[in-house]
Amino acid sequence: MRCGARPEDDEMTVTLADVAARAQVSPATVSRVLNGNYPVAATTRERVLRAVDELDYVLNGPASSLAAATSDLVGILVNDIADPFFGIMAGAIQSEIGGPGGRAGGERLGVVCNTGGSPERELTYLTLLQRQRAAAVVLTGGATEAAPHKAAMSAKLRKLADAGTRIVLCGRPPAPETGAFALTFDNRGGGKELTEHLIGLGHRRLGYIAGPEERTTTRHRLEGHRAALEAHGITEDPRWTVHGRYDRRSGYEATLELLRRDPSLTAVVAANDSVALGACAALRDSGLRIPEDVSVAGFDDLPFSIDAVPALTTVRLPLAEAGARAGRIAMGREEPPPGGIATVRGELMVRGSSGVPRG
Amino acid sequence: MRCGARPEDDEMTVTLADVAARAQVSPATVSRVLNGNYPVAATTRERVLRAVDELDYVLNGPASSLAAATSDLVGILVNDIADPFFGIMAGAIQSEIGGPGGRAGGERLGVVCNTGGSPERELTYLTLLQRQRAAAVVLTGGATEAAPHKAAMSAKLRKLADAGTRIVLCGRPPAPETGAFALTFDNRGGGKELTEHLIGLGHRRLGYIAGPEERTTTRHRLEGHRAALEAHGITEDPRWTVHGRYDRRSGYEATLELLRRDPSLTAVVAANDSVALGACAALRDSGLRIPEDVSVAGFDDLPFSIDAVPALTTVRLPLAEAGARAGRIAMGREEPPPGGIATVRGELMVRGSSGVPRG
């Protein structure tokens, strides 16, 4: 690496000019060697690279971004980084973004930002990324539907797109007129299929633990559920739906509430797998067997879902695949879907937590 | 926000100078208003802020970083972003970093980078962060112990620290002479306590599913386990230890292997909770009951561990608390621990997956 016997190296941070001086070339040439976007004679390049190595030079990112009017930052927005649902997508996106380990060429810094599901934070992060002149931004997970926020988001996304930032929505509904590409999960279809499976088993009284209100994911999954009920002539009792957060705790409490409202329920459909796990715990604590007394179903098919006892019936979403594709699109390495929108379907996974209703 | 009837706004990206012109002040004044680090008359500030708003101005981050020689990026390195172990820490760190939603003042961009456990990627990410002149870097999770990588890391961290980047290690052993602060988990102590609990229950033949070799976390937990065995006069059979990855799949396979090697084992201690879940699945699939036939123990106490059936006996690590503290230290908002090093202890959580041995 470095020969270590050159005290003057450490005087200050090394600049392009220092490298140029050592390699006996102009700064321009060093820049071109580093960026590899201009012909440089092999011997010169060699000399420059040696100097870079000897001086242990690290490019000044901000300066570079300023001069080139582009940065190598790619933002990844997630609702909850502690939730594997987002972790898996983010990991897949980031690995395609390149960053380290990615294929050659643009060594980009994929940065994941945790909005905690808060619309304001989402907006603030977008501003921060805009400020950094991010090369691309990938937004994952459902969106908030409150009108003011929706409008603000649209405006912000449009502005980002105008500034040349590529926008990709992954697992989120399309944002019309923002220039964003969308990979949308078919939450409605999945929800419908799941409930139809339960109905097919003979269930007629199904509780539903929905996610937070005003979120697209929540609404779509619930709509699918209701569509299934309706398609089979089942009239839904308003008491059968409870809203909560997308976590285990919420599932536990909601299930208790559901049981209180109508003890005759024979199935509980949860907004996602974590919620379903909480539901299972609540049922067990209430002395009910799964699926003999009550069937349970989740959504997403996160890795731990198969380890539940009994294993969770759920809808598998190809999180990693979708993330990878979103990452490639963000990097301009894959053709965006026709019309800018693609629907990604889930797959029903029937496992032990669902069975024929009791009695 | 903006009155919308000024087509000239959108001509090009708005700069500080544009704002200055509109507010009838010099660019210097605008900068000062925005940074709030210099006295500006209230009426002037007012005028400037109005102009900022009207023009919808967004600071150019790279330019700002270049001129000020500092950036508002804070890097968070994790081994596996899809693993809640890291997700929880990263979330806690990021929320303290400020970023959006954080308390007032420096609005920093906390970026989490997924190394996938690869030493090279780790190094590359550090270089990328160095290039961006990151304000701070938090490294989470165990470190790789291979000598060359260790040396390279040390050098890199020292260089970062020299450049003014604050370095915090969270859940990772101290890195001597690098100027890094460390919040280290007491993996050894936790491992020892866990195994002692099992021994106390009467177990004498315990299998151990360790993590990948050459990682500090793996080694420390294993050392604790062995210390407990030794302290109780139990001679370990080499066949009782199997190495694998930190995931469920690995736990499943390792358990099968363990059972093959010695069917008389009465307990299986796993490197972490995910592995333990895999172990449970393997035991069940082998027709063994937990804990009647074989006891199982995990490590970390991730949220889903309590939902295992039976609930997992494990060691709780205060992931969120440690992350939050690491974040505050990184931001200079909390005094670093004396000596730059603090040990964070785990807490034994005895639950249903461990019981007295059969026979």
Added chain:
DNA sequence: TCCTAGATAGAAAGCGCTTGCTGTAACGCT
């Protein structure tokens, strides 16, 4: 009343890099 200090605002010099344009050899062609 004159002078000094305190409070603001502006001028201008960079920060370290990229890139359009301008040389200047060496090459191949007629």
Added chain:
DNA sequence: AGCGTTACAGCAAGCGCTTTCTATCTAGGA
């Protein structure tokens, strides 16, 4: 031999912001 090319390399002008230093003005104090 003469000339258009091609292949490199350098010059120098910024990119948009921060910050030091200087200028101005007002308010006290002697």
